[in-house]
Amino acid sequence: MPTDPRPDDPALNDEAAGWVGAYVHVPFCRRVCPYCDFTVVSGKDHLMARYVDALVAEIGRCEPFERPLDAIAVGGGTPSRLGPDGLGRVVGALRDRCGLAGDAEVSLEANPEDWSPGDAEALVGAGFTRVSLGVQSFDPAVLADLGRVHTPDQADAAVAAARAVGFRTVSLDLIYGSPADTPESWRGSVRRALASGIEHLSAYALTVERGTALARAVAAGAPAPDEDRQADAYEEAVAAASAAGLIRYETSNFAAPGHACRYNLLTWAQGEYLAFGCAAHGHRAGVRTRAIARLDRYLEAVEAGRSAVRGTERLAPWGRELERLMLGLRRAAGVAAGRAGRALVESEDGARLREAGVLVARGDRLHVAHPLLGDEVARAALALAPREC
Amino acid sequence: MSVTSRIRNFSIIAHIDHGKSTLADRLIERTGTVSSREMRAQLLDSMDLERERGITIKAQAVRISYVAADGEAYLLNLIDTPGHVDFSYEVSRSLAACEGAVLLVDAAQGVEAQTLANAFLAVEGGLEIVPVINKVDLPAADPERVAAELAAVLGIDAGEIIRVSAKTGDGVDELLQAIVDRLPAPVGDPDAPPRALVFDSYYDTYRGVVCYVRVDEGRVSTGDRLRFMATGEEADADEVGVLTPKAVPVAALGPGEVGYLISGVKEIDRIRVGDTVTRSDRRATTPLAGYREPKPMVFSGLFPTEGDDFERLREALEKLRLNDSSLVFEPETSRALGFGFRCGFLGLLHMEIVRERLEREYDLDLVTTAPSVAFRVGLPDGTEREVRSPQDLPSDRTEVLEPFVRVMVIAPSEYTGTVMELLQEHRGELGTMQYLTPERVELVYRVPLAEIVFGFFDQLKSRTRGYASLDYEPDGYRISDLVRVDVLLNGQPVDAFSAIVHSDKAYQYGRRLVERLRGVIPRQLFDVPIQAAIGSRIIARETVKAKRKDVLAKCYGGDVTRKRKLLERQKEGKRRMKMVGSVEVPQEAFISVLQVDAD
Numbered sequence: 001m002p003t004d005p006r007p008d009d010p011a012l013n014d015e016a017a018g019w020v021g022a023y024v025h026v027p028f029c030r031r032v033c034p035y036c037d038f039t040v041v042s043g044k045d046h047l048m049a050r051y052v053d054a055l056v057a058e059i060g061r062c063e064p065f066e067r068p069l070d071a072i073a074v075g076g077g078t079p080s081r082l083g084p085d086g087l088g089r090v091v092g093a094l095r096d097r098c099g100l101a102g103d104a105e106v107s108l109e110a111n112p113e114d115w116s117p118g119d120a121e122a123l124v125g126a127g128f129t130r131v132s133l134g135v136q137s138f139d140p141a142v143l144a145d146l147g148r149v150h151t152p153d154q155a156d157a158a159v160a161a162a163r164a165v166g167f168r169t170v171s172l173d174l175i176y177g178s179p180a181d182t183p184e185s186w187r188g189s190v191r192r193a194l195a196s197g198i199e200h201l202s203a204y205a206l207t208v209e210r211g212t213a214l215a216r217a218v219a220a221g222a223p224a225p226d227e228d229r230q231a232d233a234y235e236e237a238v239a240a241a242s243a244a245g246l247i248r249y250e251t252s253n254f255a256a257p258g259h260a261c262r263y264n265l266l267t268w269a270q271g272e273y274l275a276f277g278c279a280a281h282g283h284r285a286g287v288r289t290r291a292i293a294r295l296d297r298y299l300e301a302v303e304a305g306r307s308a309v310r311g312t313e314r315l316a317p318w319g320r321e322l323e324r325l326m327l328g329l330r331r332a333a334g335v336a337a338g339r340a341g342r343a344l345v346e347s348e349d350g351a352r353l354r355e356a357g358v359l360v361a362r363g364d365r366l367h368v369a370h371p372l373l374g375d376e377v378a379r380a381a382l383a384l385a386p387r388e389c
Numbered sequence: 390m391s392v393t394s395r396i397r398n399f400s401i402i403a404h405i406d407h408g409k410s411t412l413a414d415r416l417i418e419r420t421g422t423v424s425s426r427e428m429r430a431q432l433l434d435s436m437d438l439e440r441e442r443g444i445t446i447k448a449q450a451v452r453i454s455y456v457a458a459d460g461e462a463y464l465l466n467l468i469d470t471p472g473h474v475d476f477s478y479e480v481s482r483s484l485a486a487c488e489g490a491v492l493l494v495d496a497a498q499g500v501e502a503q504t505l506a507n508a509f510l511a512v513e514g515g516l517e518i519v520p521v522i523n524k525v526d527l528p529a530a531d532p533e534r535v536a537a538e539l540a541a542v543l544g545i546d547a548g549e550i551i552r553v554s555a556k557t558g559d560g561v562d563e564l565l566q567a568i569v570d571r572l573p574a575p576v577g578d579p580d581a582p583p584r585a586l587v588f589d590s591y592y593d594t595y596r597g598v599v600c601y602v603r604v605d606e607g608r609v610s611t612g613d614r615l616r617f618m619a620t621g622e623e624a625d626a627d628e629v630g631v632l633t634p635k636a637v638p639v640a641a642l643g644p645g646e647v648g649y650l651i652s653g654v655k656e657i658d659r660i661r662v663g664d665t666v667t668r669s670d671r672r673a674t675t676p677l678a679g680y681r682e683p684k685p686m687v688f689s690g691l692f693p694t695e696g697d698d699f700e701r702l703r704e705a706l707e708k709l710r711l712n713d714s715s716l717v718f719e720p721e722t723s724r725a726l727g728f729g730f731r732c733g734f735l736g737l738l739h740m741e742i743v744r745e746r747l748e749r750e751y752d753l754d755l756v757t758t759a760p761s762v763a764f765r766v767g768l769p770d771g772t773e774r775e776v777r778s779p780q781d782l783p784s785d786r787t788e789v790l791e792p793f794v795r796v797m798v799i800a801p802s803e804y805t806g807t808v809m810e811l812l813q814e815h816r817g818e819l820g821t822m823q824y825l826t827p828e829r830v831e832l833v834y835r836v837p838l839a840e841i842v843f844g845f846f847d848q849l850k851s852r853t854r855g856y857a858s859l860d861y862e863p864d865g866y867r868i869s870d871l872v873r874v875d876v877l878l879n880g881q882p883v884d885a886f887s888a889i890v891h892s893d894k895a896y897q898y899g900r901r902l903v904e905r906l907r908g909v910i911p912r913q914l915f916d917v918p919i920q921a922a923i924g925s926r927i928i929a930r931e932t933v934k935a936k937r938k939d940v941l942a943k944c945y946g947g948d949v950t951r952k953r954k955l956l957e958r959q960k961e962g963k964r965r966m967k968m969v970g971s972v973e974v975p976q977e978a979f980i981s982v983l984q985v986d987a988d
Binding site: 023025038073075204205207227228230231234251252263264267268273275279280281283288290313323326327330352353356358371372373374375376378379382383 | 912914915936937938939940941942943944945946947948949950953956957959960963971
């Protein structure tokens with residue numbers, strides 16, 4: 001029996017470039033978290049049925065890839081609010097229209113407060129293989145600080161329910177570096193998350209995004225996340241995850257062998273994916289697309305039989321090459337150097353980054369050895385003079 | 390051709406904000422020189438920067454027609470003067486072209502040091518003074534007190550003082566009449582060999598050098614072969630004219646007249662402001678008395694952030710010098726900053742203006758190094774050398790002589806103690822103290838120039854709630870106990886951060902400088918020690934700790950484009966950094982050096 005590949009296995013990471021996927025955006029939330037800058041709505045639950053219809057209609061009109069889907073990701077927002085029936089219809093429509101590979105990953109995001117054992121079971125029945133639970137913290141003070149409505153016990157119960165009904169992979173999201181987060185509370189959250197038996201962990205630094213309630217609070221004098229405390233928290237998470245057998249395979253993601261998120265692997269490898277729903281981003285044939293962000297306009301467009309795509313970007317060959325490098329360097333597996341990587345290594349910035357031990361060249365692969373400094377490398381790459389590709 | 394008896398040439402002498410430009414506007418408007426449609430506020434301040442800062446930098450001239458009480462039409466030539474202490478040399482060049490001056494004083498602020506200094510300049514130059522109190526409409530106006538001050542310091546009869554409001558126009562007619570009545574008409578033989586004073590010049594892209602002239606005697610006509618007496622340069626007068634303020638060509642300018650002349654000279658260096666123009670075929674024998682030569686007081690290095698811009702910087706400086714003969718520069722090489730120029734300025738404001746113009750009008754990104762005054766250094770062989778840059782301070786010096794200035798401060802008497810304290814902190818020595826009125830005191834000190842040019846004016850203003858005013862003039866050199874404080878970044882000396890300071894203040898200066906640098910230098914991939922040193926002795930140290938986190942937490946399918954754009958914006962920000970050795974230094978770090986004060 002073949003062993004499960006490590007999530008940071010270069011062959012697995014590179015193979016993902018040939019995978020195809022689908023992303024479905026679900027904007028509904030019980031309430032909007034103060035730090036969130038995704039396209040989300042609250043108080044619009046009466047539109048959920050129409051929304052599912054619109055998704056199914058969009059899927060029915062899409063042009064399938066030549067191969068069946070390797071991964072489906074339903075993100076948001078809070079997709080679990082659509083309920084097993086609605087989500088089941090969406091996955092069914094995708095399976096019918098695009099086909100699903102035998103080992104395909106079908107993943108959704110869910111919040112602990114919307115998660116009942118009955119629903120969980122129904123979702124597995126509908127074909128979901130992976131769930132990512134938005135736990136964020138096991139400290140009530142931090143949860144309150146983040147504007148989350150669930151309790152630590154609800155989070156434990158949600159994980160237990162997900163494991164019991166047979167999801168292949170259960171993942172948790174945690175956020176570090178909020179003002180109420182202390183080294184102790186963070187250590188406690190990481191340990192409790194890992195002790196719950198999950199196969200996958202995402203640990204994110206609280207980030208002040210433009211236009212959010214958090215950004216307004218910080219502008220008005222509330223404390224901003226502290227760089228050094230976030231760095232400490234990150235190092236704590238890396239060490240604890242590793243001790244629990246979860247391997248870091250991207251800046252913020254950790255998984256047990258065989259449990260890397262396939263949808264994410266394909267996006268970091270510049271794989272292609274269809275997009276459905278408002279504000280959903282797709283990538284196909286060298287073009288990145290973006291759908292109408294406003295829920296009502298999205299519904300009107302799809303119901304009138306029009307395309308929901310509102311923006312496209314086609315990168316020049318050198319731009320695509322830089323993007324490949326920039327995305328690939330976020331992975332622990334690193335990236336084949338290629339033209340951009342070689343140019344980076346030869347550049348003045350590249351020499352500086354190698355000297356500082358941030359950028360490492362091993363054979364024909366480049367790695368970022370200090371993931372917390374990854375953007376230094378990304379900016380150095382973006383600053384390279386364009387070359388022929 | 391006008392008759393000299395109906396010409397009056399005058400300047401307005403005033404402190405900043407005392408309303409000179411507004412009064413000039415009012416005079417021009419009242420006499421219909423500019424139609425109200427063309428009128429824009431502060432007409433004479435044409436340079437953008439002048440309008441923004443509300444100060445006058447370049448002298449300019451405008452001809453005003455005025456029908457006086459006797460029914461005769463008079464030509465009043467108003468020659469504008471700058472109001473900032475950095476530009477006092479420009480005042481003297483303007484005054485040299487006038488028979489009289491309107492001394493304008495704010496009815497609330499009273500007499501200020503510079504007003505007085507410039508008024509004395511005018512009196513020394515033999516000019517007739519028309520004292521005017523402005524802003525009499527303001528609630529805070531106290532014209533009686535100000536009149537008493539003026540009478541006391543200038544020894545004039547308070548009854549001669551005209552009260553106006555340039556804002557409302559009250560008293561402006563009376564002032565115009567007084568200019569006609571009290572100022573002498575120019576005298577000059579129209580048939581003598583011509584002599585005309587070049588009191589300003591500027592470079593016009595299409596027409597070459599344009600000179601502002603005031604004819605003393607004889608006539609300067611279009612088509613004349615001209616000779617510039619000091620330089621020996623000869624050129625044809627392609628066009629002569631008057632400024633209304635639009636340029637209006639005339640056949641000739643006669644005695645007492647003020648106007649412009651375009652001679653086809655393309656290189657501004659060949660025309661010296663202060664020179665006398667005569668006719669090549671009918672030469673005058675003696676030139677007119679010139680004026681106080683501009684002397685740069687402050688020197689600083691200007692370096693392009695992008696090394697490739699060196700030539701563009703040179704061209705820009707050359708172009709600026711066309712209109713600003715007080716600007717001097719020579720190439721300079723810095724280990725930290727590469728190739729640039731050491732520039733001499735009249736003062737810090739002048740430096741700031743030049744820098745802003747280079748960045749704004751010539752789209753250059755510049756790094757300015759710590760300004761320095763010019764020292765004289767004695768060498769073992771008994772010779773002396775001028776040192777304009779800390780880098781040039783020779784290690785085998787026997788002594789360093791520091792330039793001193795005679796500083797005059799006028800302040801309300803309740804601030805006497807405060808002002809004296811401030812001047813003593815700046816190594817000042819009291820010369821004289823005089824009460825102008827029981828409420829106002831004039832203090833004269835001898836102070837090192839270096840103590841005055843860097844931030845002193847702001848300190849004086851803040852400690853006296855804006856009530857004190859300042860003027861200064863060179864007052865020789867003296868031996869001082871000076872040392873060079875160097876800064877090391879990551880162990881490497883950064884010449885651009887070096888400064889020559891008095892040894893009593895060196896420790897404190899070094900401390901503050903490294904503290905400030907720690908605040909502005911961003912965290913890098915490694916710890917960056919910042920040290921201040923005198924020779925090999927470290928006197929202060931701070932460390933910028935290595936950066937620990939610089940990464941976006943999330944980057945998924947939906948974020949790719951957005952994140953890339955965010956990184957691109959950040960990258961543009963980094964482009965404005967200067968690499969000094971292996972350390973990225975933002976431009977503000979170089980600017981922060983200018984703001985360090987050892988007090």
